[in-house]
Amino acid sequence: MILFLARRIGTMAVTLLVISALVFFIIKLPPGDFLTNQIAELRAQGEAASAAKAEFLIKQYGLDLPVWQQYLVWIGVWPGPNGFSGLLEGDWGWSFEFDRPVPEVVGDALWLTLLINLVVVVFVHVMAIPIAIYSATRQYSIGDYVATFIGYIGLATPSFLLALIMLYYTNRWFGVSIGGLYDPRFSGQPWDMAKLRSLMSHLVVPTLVIGLGGTAAMIRRMRANLLDELGKQYFVTAKAKGVGPTRALLKYPFRMSLNPFIADIGNLLPHLVSGSVLVSLVLSLPTVGPILLAALKSQDQFLAGFILMFVAVLTVVGMLISDLLLALLDPRIRIGGR
């Protein structure tokens, strides 16, 4: 077990190294960088003083070094202008766009993103699992057709369109202000009950909008999985033992049908951060998605690099967690090879 973990963590480190290289070089791929572009602009406008400051920044962050050296400085294994100071040392760099350190830029947005998406994940599972069980056990009943129909609508409707429609009506009917995660009058205020309540009411629309597609997809997949398992002989055996229908269902086929979803955790975690960019833009949610988009567009390299690396770490850790969970829950994986 310990050997296995050590091996897994080793491969994880290598994977992250490869990803970091890819991320960095792809961000650097377009000619120039944020500062040189800015300097050219400032020079054109004749603002020599600002240009001088920018040139100072270039020295400061070693942007005049060759790309491979910049990369090594960034991850923190090569002495930069300020000695060893990179990701490995916990220095996440400077956002040129916002003129602030990366953690300050990302900080709040990261937590709000995690919050929204966690709520969405819970929503998806709470909605999808009972509906899926219902439609699998009553295949081809009216309820099944209704669930299927709603599911297809959820899959087929573009979420940004749904977002616009819902924004309009929640504003009209419930007076919830448009966009954002809380009412504009609370911005910059300390957290209190009123602000929390405002946050709650603003969470409803994004949760529904982001979650609907996922719920629909999960209902379809879960229903198909369950239908497969319901036809298996061991379920008949359980019924022949006299086990009640609900208990028999949850203990045997349902548990079997969970495997693919546990295996999915690895994809779910990074989705918490990077998913729903489009919806966030439409709803002007202060999440990481729009920040990442802007950073990529303006080649704000440290900011974009940090967000991408964060997502990568979440992916790799998510994969490890889902592997461990699978082994814990499924004895065939745990002791199958023996």
Added chain:
Amino acid sequence: MIVALLSVRDLGVEIRSDLGHVAAVDGLSFDVPRGKTVAIVGESGSGKSVTAQAVMQILPKVAGITRGQILFDDPADGKKPVDIATIDPLSERMRQIRGGRIAMIFQEPMTSLSPLHTAGDQVTEALRMHADVSDSEARESALDVFRRVGFPDPKRALDTYPFELSGGLRQRAMIAMALITRPALLIADEPTTALDVTTQAQILDLIHELQADTGMSVLLITHDLGVVANMADEVVVMYRGRRMEAGAREDIFRRPGHPYLKALMRAVPRFAMKPGERLTPLREVKTSPLRPGGSAFHCDANRNVLSIRDVSKTFTLRSGWFSGKVRTVHAVDQVSLSLPCGTTLGLVGESGCGKTTLSKIISRALKPDGGQVTFDDGSGPKDVHTLDGSSLTAYRRAVQFVFQDPFSSLNPRMTVYEILTEPMKIHGIGTSDERFERAKALLEMVGLDRRSLRRYPHSFSGGQRQRLGIARALALEPQVLLCDEPVSALDVSVQAQVLNLLKDLQAALGLSYLFVSHNLAVVDYVADTIAVMCRGHIVEEASKEALFREPAHPYTKALLAAVPDPDIDRPLDFAKLRTGRFSDPSAWPEPYRLVEGDHGAMTAIGPDHRVRTMSESRREAA
């Protein structure tokens, strides 16, 4: 008059489908007396499993009881019999009967148990459902019942998962699960069909023994008349949902009345068949008069089309998920065999003995670690594993496979025409018109309508599909067919058709067969020489007369003794089979014992009769 434990009266079960309602069971009546075994016999689709499901009230959703009574007189409560047919399947009352008073075991011991729960959990669940017991009491009872059904280590069995157990042990766990609540009636739906013969005999013995101990009744559902002859007190023969004949075992087997039953009996290969006697299938299939076409080649039984010399193959298994330990398994160990032209070599052994690995080595799907396979089509012997280029293509044409499972071995997305002509296309034979003609001829050869060329495999029955598989194998005019359990997935009624077809084709086309099977009676029917395989070794090789008349090796003897014969004068000798370690080479008596690392040596004990004994050096050392 003693009231029967279960009496079924005029039972009707309908299955609703898109094509309308089909009566799966139609006016069936029978009784299961206390402490007796009643067998329901019939081919697949006769409604015997549906009857069992109706008694348990676990019919699939599309099926329902339409009329009749299922009276269950529980000896434990002393009340009047209940009519199961009128109880709501989901009601508490039915759940108490189901699993509590009537228990059921199923055919497939692997899929009948959940792989995610321990054997102990699943076995005790039945008890916890029906009796008010604590966890520790339930475990105690489970230990008890595991011991009774013959688990070597009951304590460990509680915490093992089904996939860690062998097929026989899994079925024992199923039986333990059914018996832990001490039911009055055990329904066994094809309980041994998926098992090896020796395991089958042990499970049948176990059911016998438990029945004597507990006095329960058994409703045995099977298509195997051999099992019926050994197990049943009374027999009900079903055909298309109706009872054809019923009576005591003696009457049924000695004086079969109904023509259907007589036909069923003639369709099963038996050991006591006269030389040259032919099986009579239930429904005879017309095949076109087989003419030795232009491809027929001269076959001389003195020439070996295939010779196998000292072939070995080991597999390496990784054990455990977290550890990197490896284990090697000798799947095929120093095997030598030869297949004379135009004859059939039967290869017999239980699952995991290496039969399939050997046939894969012959077809070059696997490379042996050592040894040689040579092929001789009349132009001199050639080493199969060094062939390349055109000689390899020729070999691939000459040696074809017939597979076990007719359902998964035909591509469901190809029409019969495409299936039959694909081999010819691959080998670039003929124009498309010629291929079309050939496909029609092939269909007639195997007794299928030439108009079925445009149909898809799913519209054929199992037996018809297997004949399609044979037609495909014949498309390239091969000289050797490797038949890997070609009839073990088929119903008795069609088994005879396919076996007869294979025999006729051999006579007409001069084919040579390597016929792999675990069913000795089937091999006896088709083979000229028989090789018995165990743990990768050939332990005995002889002409079929010699092998059945005077088997020498203990493993062969055990195999022969374990086959249930549909002849009530030749019952299974359960006492002899009880020791149970036939397939362990180190447990064989001298001089047959093989210890680790000893391949032994073949010793001739008669003309064409050889048996493996421990090697000289070991014997001297001992």
